[in-house]
Amino acid sequence: MKTGIIGGTGGMGRLFSEVFKKAGHEVLIAGRKTEITWEDAARLSDIVIISVPIRDTISVIHEIAPLLGEHQLLADLTSLKISPVKAMLTSKARVIGFHPMFGPTAGTIRGQTIVATPARCNEDDLRFFKDLFEEQGARVTITTADEHDRMMAVIQGLTHFKAILLAGTMRRLGISPADTESYISPVYRIETGIAGRLLAQNPELYADILCMNPQVPAVLEMCHKAFLEISGMVNKGDKDALAREFLASREWYGSFCELAQKETDLLIQEMVNW
Amino acid sequence: MKTGIIGGTGGMGRLFSEVFKKAGHEVLIAGRKTEITWEDAARLSDIVIISVPIRDTISVIHEIAPLLGEHQLLADLTSLKISPVKAMLTSKARVIGFHPMFGPTAGTIRGQTIVATPARCNEDDLRFFKDLFEEQGARVTITTADEHDRMMAVIQGLTHFKAILLAGTMRRLGISPADTESYISPVYRIETGIAGRLLAQNPELYADILCMNPQVPAVLEMCHKAFLEISGMVNKGDKDALAREFLASREWYGSFCELAQKETDLLIQEMVNW
CATH class of the missing domain: 1.10.3660 (6-phosphogluconate dehydrogenase C-terminal fold)
Structure with missing residues (x-):
């Protein structure tokens, strides 16, 4: 499984790239200064994760959304969910929002809560993430963006x-x-x-x-x-x-x-x- | 030294009666149902401490104030200081206010802060209480009621x-x-x-x-x-x-x-x- 993290050089991006690597994924890290561009990560990944500061989230999503197809999963890690999920739904990808209830200083996801707001995805997609996070010791709470x-x-x-x-x-x-x-x-x-x-x-x-x-x-x-x-x-x-x-x-x-x-x-x- | 505690059967009264006993005082405890009356405690003690609920403090002080003379020390343990100190000054006694920054569940005064607001008393009176409380491990902060x-x-x-x-x-x-x-x-x-x-x-x-x-x-x-x-x-x-x-x-x-x-x-x- 190939997972691309856009904003992967930031604190949360690095933490989640470890999470996905530990789960056996090939991780593409795309920051402003990496060789792998946002576009590369968006086109080449099965799962695309947006991990940029809140105020940039919507514009970054709008930039990469047109590059994605139905075979891909698009997710974000923002502290808000209504507007990022709405922006992600402008793509053709399956969409799920996440909010990790902790900061990057936590180091790992063990003992922490991750809120999931599935928007346009199937049961298996949700189960897939839930199992992945729970295997590494996190609690997953599923709700709506609202x-x-x-x-x-x-x-x-x-x-x-x-x-x-x-x-x-x-x-x-x-x-x-x-x-x-x-x-x-x-x-x-x-x-x-x-x-x-x-x-x-x-x-x-x-x-x-x-x-x-x-x-x-x-x-x-x-x-x-x-x-x-x-x-x-x-x-x-x-x-x-x-x-x-x-x-x-x-x-x-x-x-x-x-x-x-x-x-x-x-x-x-x-x-x-x- | 004889110390009378009015309201001495309540949580704070009991805690401070232990403090004064430990310092070698003879302690007279006067509650609503004790044999020793408020008046007894007021007349017979060198130091009179008011330890009743905030809302009763002023009326209790006014009740016992006329019984006190210049040779006595009057103090209270209320969370407020302007109005109790003002009420205590209607007596002839030397006056000092205290506010223990903790509840009776603390058990002892060790490691706790007691605020003192000396009003009409001499250096020796203040030093006397400061030494007494500090010897039992409390910190004493001296300030004005205002x-x-x-x-x-x-x-x-x-x-x-x-x-x-x-x-x-x-x-x-x-x-x-x-x-x-x-x-x-x-x-x-x-x-x-x-x-x-x-x-x-x-x-x-x-x-x-x-x-x-x-x-x-x-x-x-x-x-x-x-x-x-x-x-x-x-x-x-x-x-x-x-x-x-x-x-x-x-x-x-x-x-x-x-x-x-x-x-x-x-x-x-x-x-x-x-």
């Missing part, structure tokens, strides 16, 4: 937004992590740590994940509604309403709360021990 | 608010932690875990911390300003503005970002290994 983007608007969008919001609020207040150092509580340390971790990374990647997921604005709108309602209770000093809000969310989270307490106990122990 | 409440509005207020906001947004969207289970990413898991942990606890305590700190509304107002600015960039798809916001906060957080990445790497490893 549902994927809706979930990611919460899992990535809301989480990243909250981290940028926490740091942005502290900056606007003129309070830095160093100012709060001598008052530290472990939960606060974890939350600012998550914000700091995100800020240490690539701004374009996070800007893209937030700006290019069409479901994010609806999630932020609901978050704003909740913000106004909850901050309204605080500003009015309405402790009873706030306790009711708290209890309604406890009920909604259900048994996850107790599990979360046990898990975070361990994280907090880690923080206190440092 | 500065304490301003920092807590961020460290507790903003953190707790964000957790309640995350859960409240998910509830309003109709998405539960179980729905997102198969898409899990470690950072999202930690953030929902922190929200779930908080929701598993006492709603009144968290409602009080948010509603009774006079500095919280200003912090939430700034957070709202940041929310509108950052969500405006997302809604307009203005990736460049979002990247600039990101970089400005990275600069503000400074070297904390790299430290945070190392710390959270360990936390994430914990999550992946579960």
Whole structure:
């Protein structure tokens, strides 16, 4: 089996080229500076994988889509699925979208989750990838591009937004992590740590994940509604309403709360021990 | 030395009665159902410590304040400091506020932070408590009640608010932690875990911390300003503005970002290994 990875010289491309090599594939790596061109990889491969930065994904897909035939499988590794899948469907190839729920620093796919959004492919194609990834220790979650983007608007969008919001609020207040150092509580340390971790990374990647997921604005709108309602209770000093809000969310989270307490106990122990 | 703890039968009261006993004090424990009354403890002790729920603190202080003289030391253990300290100053006693940055489940004060806000006391009084707590392994941070409440509005207020906001947004969207289970990413898991942990606890305590700190509304107002600015960039798809916001906060957080990445790497490893 011949697999071509377009953007194969990047972190994710290299990680997945190892995955396919380990599965016995001949892998063609096509980057901007490789001898093998995108066109070569697209024409010569049974499976073509797009592994380029989010903001370039659609234009790269449109560039190579006309070169592909029905006998080929086209897939991508982008954090969003609606628009890349739509772009891939302009080709004649069988199409399946993937979103690895981890960064290239993970090193391998063992213990990680890969979301698959099959679009125009048969049962065997899906089974083929599922077996390949699962044999190397990954979990595969199968869903639609719509549902994927809706979930990611919460899992990535809301989480990243909250981290940028926490740091942005502290900056606007003129309070830095160093100012709060001598008052530290472990939960606060974890939350600012998550914000700091995100800020240490690539701004374009996070800007893209937030700006290019069409479901994010609806999630932020609901978050704003909740913000106004909850901050309204605080500003009015309405402790009873706030306790009711708290209890309604406890009920909604259900048994996850107790599990979360046990898990975070361990994280907090880690923080206190440092 | 005789130390009276009013509210001494609660979790924090019991923890601190052990601290004072270990330091060689005779401890009088006065709860609602103890033989020793609040009045006994107030009249008979050299040091009087108020350890009752936040919402009762002010009224309890006002009840016992008239019984105290200049030869006595009055202190409290409340998560807020401006209003308890102000109430304690209506007595004739020397006054110092404390905020243990941990819950009674910590078991001991070893490795924990205690914030002290001396109000009307001498150097020796402050030194006395500092030595006592530090000998048992705690860190003591000395500041003013104003500065304490301003920092807590961020460290507790903003953190707790964000957790309640995350859960409240998910509830309003109709998405539960179980729905997102198969898409899990470690950072999202930690953030929902922190929200779930908080929701598993006492709603009144968290409602009080948010509603009774006079500095919280200003912090939430700034957070709202940041929310509108950052969500405006997302809604307009203005990736460049979002990247600039990101970089400005990275600069503000400074070297904390790299430290945070190392710390959270360990936390994430914990999550992946579960």
